[in-house]
Each structure stands twice: as C-alpha cells, then as structure tokens.
Amino acid sequence: MKKIIFAFAVLACALSFSACNKKVEAGEFTVEKGKFKVGMEIGYPPMEYYDADGKTPVGFDIELGKAVSAKLGLEVEFVDTAWDGIFAGLETQKYDVVMSAATITPERLQSMEFSKPYVGNGQTIVVKSDSGFKPASPKDLEGKIVAYQAETTSDIFMEKQAQAGLKFTPAEFDKVINAYDELKLGRCDAVVSDALVYANYANDPAFTSTWVGEADEFFGVAIRKGNSVLLEKVNAALDEMIADGTMKALYLKVFGSDLSDTIK
C-alpha cells in the first residue's frame, strides 16, 4: 500500500514539473520547446478536416502549419479544439497559434494578435441544385430556412442581415459539415458559408453556389497578445512563402486556383 502511495506521489511531482515546462520561459516564444503547436477546429473542409481514415488531419491550414513550422525550424503539432472557446486556448497557452480559417476582425484584435492575411474569403449562398430555388442575393433568403455554422463570420453575416430587417429561420450548427448535411437532406433552403468551404463541395453536383459576396474577410494566424517574437517570425515566414511561390502552390493544391489576388 505504501509503495502505491509513493508511486502516486512521484507521478504527481513528475506531472507538475512537466506542466511547468509548458509555461513560456523568458526568451522562449513557444509554449513547448522545439514545437509549433497549432490550435484548430478540425472539421472545416477544405481548411482543416480529417482524411478518409478518420485521423489524419488534412487541409489548407494543415499545409500552412507544416510550411510555417518548417521555416521556423520547429516540429509542428496540430491540436484539435472545439470552435467554441478556441481563442481562449491562446490565453491559457494550450497552443502557440490558431490557424483555423480565423477571420481578422477588429473585435478579435482587441484581445489577440493576428499575422498578415494569408488568404481572402467571402460569404457564399449555396443551394441544392435540384430545388429550383436560386437566390441571387441575400435578400432572396427572406422567409427561408438558412443553415450555417454558429459563431463564425457566416453567423455574423446573417446576424447583420437580420438586423437590417431580413426575416429568415436560422439553423445554427456546431459544425459546418452538418449545415451542408442539412441542405442535402432537404431540411433547409440554403446554406451560408465561407466561399472557401464551398470550394470543397463545388465538385458535388448536388450543390450549387448562387451568390458569392466580396472577398472582404481575411484569414490570419492568431497569436497570443504580447508574444511579439512569434508574431514577427510568423509574418516573416508568410512573406517568404509568398515570395518563393510556396503559397501559390498551396492555393492551387487545395483550392484549385491561384488566390494570391485575394490578399493583395
């Protein structure tokens, strides 16, 4: 019995020491030495999602994360996190950055840093191709059931529409995939999502995008406020990638077209 207690005590000490190591020491710019930890909500194709095997993360943000960490000379680690509270994880140092199709907004800039934009995005309205419903603008969504992912820019976009007087029935899902499921099953009239997400479904003949808004949203890498060292390094890495064509190659690989113009 005493041996067990002793073993537990040793284990507890060891664990508390390793927890200490997680705190950023002076001069260190990552929460864990040698590692570049990236927080993301893996379930947002084509930016970050699981491959057919159900466990390998793939997507644009994954490619970006790998490229940036290579430039920084660090080992990349992806931390799957629920979108609800993902930015809080920066504060509590669960990871170094958030690369999760995170839009740079003035509200968010009040509590965290953002790198320069790495791709531009707009909202799009998607419908079922055979439904006969063809909204040419957000106004055509009047009286319809609209599905989108909660707490994203799509959510904010629809809220703005509602405040401007548009009346519609919202269906707010935790994951964007569910919103598209809902559309396919005919339980909503339209999906509003990031145009980049739609890029993933564009090949599916069941869906059609009938309206694309201005690419006025920009995705950036979110970094804990005050970690200026990492911010500088990430920005430098992004500049390099744009200059040496790595970024263009990634656009083509994931989206099928060169989106360099979106961040000019």
Add this chain to the structure above:
Amino acid sequence: MSIIKTENIDVSFGDLHVLKGVSLTVEPKEVVCIIGPSGAGKSTFLRTLNHLEKIDTGKIFVDDKLLDDYENGKINFKVTKKERAKILLEMGMVFQRFNLFPHKTVLENVMIAPVHVKKQSKEEAKKRALDLLERVGLKDKANEYPNRLSGGQQQRVAIARALAMEPKIMLFDEPTSALDPELVGEVLNVMKGLAKDGMTMIVVTHEMAFAREVANRVLFMESGAIVEEGSPEEIFTKPKSERLQQFLKSVL
C-alpha cells in the same frame, strides 16, 4: 357431491418433498381444520387448491369436476382457461398477512373484485360490500385506508373481501397467526358466524380451541402427509398416533 376432492397430491420444491400423496374430500357445509407443526405442508396444501402452488402429481376435483390432473409435472388433463377461471372463483382465500390493497379504501377493497371480475355495477357492488362490512362489524370503517386499521380489523375486511365474490368454499391460511392475541377473538368470531351460516371452510390454524369448537373434521398433518384424521373429539381427546399425541402435548 363434494365441493373439493383431492387425490394423492404430491409437491416437491426441488429436492424437498413437501406434500406426499395428500387425499382429502370436503363435503358442502363442512368445516375442516388442518393442524400440525410448522413445515408440515399445511399451507402448501391449501394453496395448491386455488393454484397458488403447482402440483407435481395428483388430481383436484371441484364440484366433482376434474380441474387438474398431473403426473410427474406433466398435465394429463387440461381444462380451458376460461373454465379454470370460473372454477377458481368458487374458492375464496383469506391470508395470514391479510394482503389488503393498501391504496384502496376498505369499501373499495371489498368492491373491487365483484366490479372487475363479476362485472357487477358499482351501485350493486357497493350495496353488497356495505352489507358484508356490516356483517363483519366494520361498516363504519368503510372509507378508511387499511393502514388505519388494527390487524384484527384488517383481517375481518379481508374476509368480507373474499365473501364478496360469493365463493362456495372459503380457504383460511393461518388467519390469526399474525395477530396480537387480543385481536384474535374478533376474527374467530366472524369465522364462527360463517360456519354457522353454512359456509364450507378449510382452515389451517394453530387455534386449537377454535378447531375443537367449530370443526366438523380435524386433520393432523406432519412432514407433508395427513397422519391422522377425525372428529374434533377423536383428535383432541383420543389421539391415536404417537406423533399427534406429542404434538398435542406441545401445544396444549
């Protein structure tokens, strides 16, 4: 015509041979008391009559109609379910622990079976129930719940409840064994009244005075068999078997 006749009833609970070839015939208006030590199988025998216990071997006749015929656990003769239900209605039972329905009032307890089983109208059932409660001396408790009554009162209600179904024969399974001594009398009095009115009764009991006074016939059972049988006079004053003599010595 006998009301109940059993032939060689044999019952085993696993390895325990509880009833060994019990045969009994009860004529109308007869009061038969069964006495004997605990574990003799008295209650078990009583309960085979109305199918609360299953028999392995033996025959049971009610009103000279064959009800059950078993041989080593297999049925030789089966009466239809409907027939069986009808026949079982001829028997009423009063339990040692009364078994009144606690969530119903006294009156409801007495009415409930006639209404649901005999499909009597509520008014008719109520009238008869009140008459029966009067007969057992508890009309004033009609709207009480059983938990407000003493043991003796509850048992009298139980008797009224069984009588409400107008059975041909009443089976009493140690009706006073769970009662405080001072409450035994009121129940025995009701039973005496029933006997006087000509009800056929089989009573398993430890109340020897009652048996002596009221029974037409007394059976002494021990270890699953009827050891001796006779009139109360014979059984109590001239016991023939040694075991009965010993038993009487120990209880009287």
Add this chain to the structure above:
Amino acid sequence: MTSLQKIIGWIPALLEGAKITILLTLTSVAAGIVIGLFLSLGKMSKKQILKKLCGAYIFFFRGTPLLMQLYFLYFGLPKIFPMLTLRSKFLAAFIAFSLNSGAYMAEYIRAAIQSIDKGQKEASHALGFNYWQTMGLIIVPQSIRRLIPSIGNEFIMILKDASLVSLIALEDITKVTRSIASSSGNELVYIPAMILYLIITAVFSVVFNRTEKKFSVYE
C-alpha cells in the same frame, strides 16, 4: 449599458429557449414512462422472445451515449434510409430522448414493481383477477409512489441532457446562451442562464415532493 440592463435584455431570448427545454423534457419523460412500462412488463414476462427483445433494447439505449443516439437519428439514419428524414428538429429530439429515457425508466419501473409485496399478487389471483387487471389495478398503482423519486431524477437529468440539442441546431436554453455569449463576446449571459436552469429544477423538485406526499396517504 449596465450589466443588469444587458441581462434583462437577454431574458426574452432565454425564455424562448426555456420553452423548448421544458417542453422537450416534459414530453420525453412522459413518453419514456409509457415506453418504460411496457419494456419492464416485457422484461418480466415468461415469454423468452419478448424478454430478450426488451432486454436488448434496454441494453442498447443505456449502453450508448445519448449524444450518439441523437446524432445518428438526425443525421445518420436519413443518409442510409432517405425515407426516415425527420423534418422537425423538435420531433427528432423528442424521439431520441423518449427512446433513451424509456430504457432507464424500464429499470426503475421493474424495480418498483418487483418491490411490491408478493401477497398482493396472491390476493389478486385469489379474487380472480387476470394478469392485466392485477397489473393495472393493483401492482402498478402501488408502484407509482415508489417511482416518484426516480421519475423526478429522470426529469432533472433530461433537463440537463436537453442541452445536447444544440447539435441539431435546436434553440434550447444552452444553445441560446452560447449564441448570445459568442455574438456579444460576453460570458455574462451564462449567469442568468444558469439561474434559469436552477429555477426550473427547483420548481420540478417542489412539484415532485408534493406529489410524493400526496401518494403516501395510504402507506
């Protein structure tokens, strides 16, 4: 705007969510009791097939997470059998929660029924009641009193489990709260939300206590 003003501003939305939460809880537990009653009778039956089927149902619904059951019913089934696409989110939630609650209630009911004195069955038999009369008039009514604490518990559990419906975009208290929190960037809304849950729980508890007292008149 002061915090209090903000909170007051959120109350209408929270109350709308409360309607869904309470309605879902009440209907699911009620349906669960009915389902549970038949399941428990089935499990106590002498017919082997019935016994095994009921046992399997109970095993499945108690052995898998409610979250999965809800998700599978709403998203999984329609993909396999398009005919089974449920249009109404509330209906889907109601079905999933009822089926689940039924499995748990079955065990509570079985325990309550089996706790009723054997003598009650014997007296019923001696009076000529058939199985259904015995159950319906004598056994089940007496079981109800013993069930009240369990039913009360189940209400309170489902009340909280109802928050899972955000998965299918049904706007219950929790979903409304999260929406407000993220769009206003203010976690303050969790306070009135939790107080709302507490009030509902307290009301349920009082009702159940009163009911329990009422039923104990005869015991």
